[in-house]
Amino acid sequence: MGFSFLTEKTRKEITAKGSSGMEVILASLESTRDLQTILNILCILNELVSVGGGRRVGVLVSKGGTAILLQLLITTSKEWPPSEELMLQLHTILAKVGPKDRKFGIKARINGALNITVSLLKQNLQNHKLLLPCLQVLRVYSANSVNAVSLGKNGVVELLFKIIGPYSKKNTSILKVTLDTLAALLKSKANARRAVDRTYVPTLLAVYQDWHRNDTRHRHVHIRKAILGCIRNITNIKLGRKAFLEADGMRILYSTSTECLSVRTLDPLINTSSLIMRKCFPKNRLPVPTIRSVFHYQLPHIPAEGPVAQLYRQPPDVDDVVDESDDNDDTEADTENDTENEEDEKNHKTQNDDIETDISKLRPKENLTRPLEDLKMYECFFPELSENFQGYSFDSSKSCQTPAVLPKSLAPIVVPTAHAPSPLSLAQGELTDLPLDLDSICISKDGPGGAGGAGEGLAQELERVALEEDTLNGQSQSPVVGSLQGELEHDDDCSSHSSGELGVLEVPDTAALLPLHDPELYIDMVKGTKSVPQYTEVAYPDYFGHVAPTFREHILERVYGVQRAKIFQDIERMIHPNDILDKVVYDLDLKRSPVIDDGESLKFNSQFESGNLRKAVQVRKFEYDLILNSDINSNHYHQWFYFEVSGMRVGSSYRFNIINCEKVNSQFNYGMQVLMYSVQEAISGHPRWVRTGTEICYYKNHFSRSSIAAGGQKGKSYYTMTFTVTFQYRDDVCYFAYHYPYTYSTLKMHLQKLEALRTPQIYLRQDVLCETLGGNSCPLLTITAMPQSSSNDQICQFKNRPYVFLTARVHPGETNASWVMKGTLEFLMSPSPMAQSLRESYVFKIVPMLNPDGVINGNHRCSLSGEDLNRQWQRPSPDLHPTIFHTKGLLQYLSSIQRVPLVYCDYHGHSRKKNVFMYGCSIKETLWQTNVNAAACDLQEDLSYRTLPKILSQLAPAFSMASCSFVVEKSKESTARVVVWREIGVQKSYTMESTLCGCDQGKYKGLQIGTRELEEMGAQFCIALLRLKRLSSPLEFRNSSHFLDVENDLIESRCKVTSSTTYVLDEDEPSFMEEVDYSAESNDEPEPDPDPQETPADEDGLSDSELALRRS
């Protein structure tokens, strides 16, 4: 083409909008039969599209150019031998048109163009001039999955391997296109199988090594990456992974990657290599005998349907840890399309099918499910509605006088239930048949005398203190605080933390620091707490208490390459198996935990209230794999952890890996740290949990997850949460937790201490709502202001205060909810005028812990029934879900006497989002999301459900209005929020979610959340209620209308949709810094059938229906 037919001006005219130039050229191309004319026109076209980028090609495509060019290819190739110049011109232009035409692949196949290009290739393997455009066109053909299968059948894979050669500086563009085409073809499982059969896997690995060795100046990273692309696609099939392992692929990719680590521009190679290695890493079995909880609790009866029934239906000898089906090549081949992380969430976002579209399910449900006479039993929880306060002295100068109506705190008022047998008789074992017997729970472990030297070491001191207290209290025995025995190596000079006086422990003065904490009282409370494992130990942090640190704890910045480094360390386990210790140091599945006392290993313990750690395996000298225990009567749900570590060496970095995490993503990838409590710190005056850990990340690992626990999905893996800690003190006892622990015994202690805050102005009642399955009491609080006198007016005002109903901690792992609740309770009991004004405005009914059993036993989500209690509100069972049944009963009772609460709020914690926010319920906002019920938008709805969150967003620094959602999801129809809204008729019915991580807006932006902020949130919630009250009072309304620009708000929200599961996730979570290596696989979309049928779904790579398939 040495000579140009067109000036640039002409080119522009031809392709300009509205110009018919292109049509004219195409028309002449179609009509002419003269070879020279055709060549001339093709030259013009090639020139036209070679400048100006994609737009001109777009014009060519839009004018039907593809079909005309492909037709030309067919007709001219029938003349034998085809003109080389013509074929060159045609393929050059098709190579440009192809990528711009979505239907190119299918058009070419229908026209029969595939074979023409292939045979042209076969005859011109040495003709590089023609080879290149032909390969480029072939690459476009191969992008279509049906074409790929058909090209493979015609020997194209083998053909391409003839072109791939050793390192050479020549013809690199040809090699690159060849590799890209090959990679596209290898996405087909049939082609991948073919490649394995022809032993191409070792070939590719050898080629990769060759390029790695010779491309020392990294000029051809794209070629090296393309080779890896081929390997990656072959290893999507099981045979491919096998061939890869047999060809020593792990070691090859591991060593080449290690050599690339220092050069940042080689990251794509390392990332792809790591992806392949992780995929090929043989799936390991989780080292536990069963994935069911270690602890067993016999339920009074098992509901016919649901997860527990499923669990119990399994034959006892079934191995639920691994799937047998995993070994089945055929089924496996089609199920291996993991979607994860962003992808999962993105799919969710587009699919959006969780939104309730059935308007009848959004409308109030009027009929009470329980008869009125049945609800009468709740009357006793509302004495404030009938009390007349006659004979009560209202002289506030008298010291705190408890009104006669108030029962003794925590007196066990057990609500009789219809069919429930006495909870005590339900418990298994002999000990629990009796009322808790102190002697029986106070079995200490080996006892101080049983080990080591006398009286040395922190643990010894602590134990002695426990005993001392016993003497003081005149008790024979008491639960053992901590568990360390005297086996720690000890150096007398190191006891600086005990002021040199051996045996005298400086217990932190938590009473001064923490008015609501009392270690002795805590021990007393523990004695009344019934756990399934019958714990006899108390964790130091719960005993000493936690004083929030004054320093700021920033959200951890993720260091580049951390995840990759961790994954490489994991891969080394396979490459250097001899370096792996594999030493079990803690195991609840064994009757007796292994005694490790060689000074080489850490010691673990989790056998205390809220503790969760099932097993610890020392992998390397300073690295441990940890396994969490499933919720009781369940085979999954674990995320919460709380355990003790001792026997550490100072200054060494320990890596901990929790290897059976379930969620696809975690805030641990976005700056959240674990919490650590050091007993040495505590006794030196800083009893506190601090955020700790470096090199934290969360990623998919090589432990396979049984489909039994993965909702039937096969081929799933667990995730690893890894963190690294360097211990500061020798002879320390440290605790790690997912979030600030808050045990049931802590709650009981706080509730007792609240009594002390009572003033004559405060009406405080503590009742026991019911007993839990595990035989623990579920406290119910009533807080309001005492009437100022027994005058009719005052009593009338007292009795007519609207109710505010609050609940928390239905999910045991969400300890932050308890800290928020603590803030609320303390505010409500405070002497401040604002608190008094609030008490005068409302009656607060509070169930601060809806799931005591789950909390006590270290569950993450469920109660002893193995079910998520926040999915039982529609039909709670009095036997299996007593706390929900009776809390709902209280609300139903209020509804039956026309005293529906003004506000209901259930406190939760959120593991994947930042800030504090609310979910509410709105028919309109729900229907707006769906477009199905456009007509329903005419319905009238009171917009005041937005007021409280709006006020909170102005008051509370951690609160974010942008994260709130008022959409009702189908999956949430049996949650407290939705049921209280629909069935009880509370318009302002909310879930308040507090982050486990931190804030990305407001005053606390960039900081991790602590107990101080959580408690503040609880107090701000109260202040918001006061403001809500003032807004609804007409006198003040005029001045404060700025609070309530509700309509404007609503209009904004129509544009910016926010919903719990569907929309906000990606806003909240920034994309990964190391995007590539996070996803184990991104290219394994389903293949068409081996014998592909021509269906529209198969067109052009990934169709919508295929995407839908991947989603499902």
Ligand SMILES: [Zn+2]
């Ligand atoms: Zn929750």
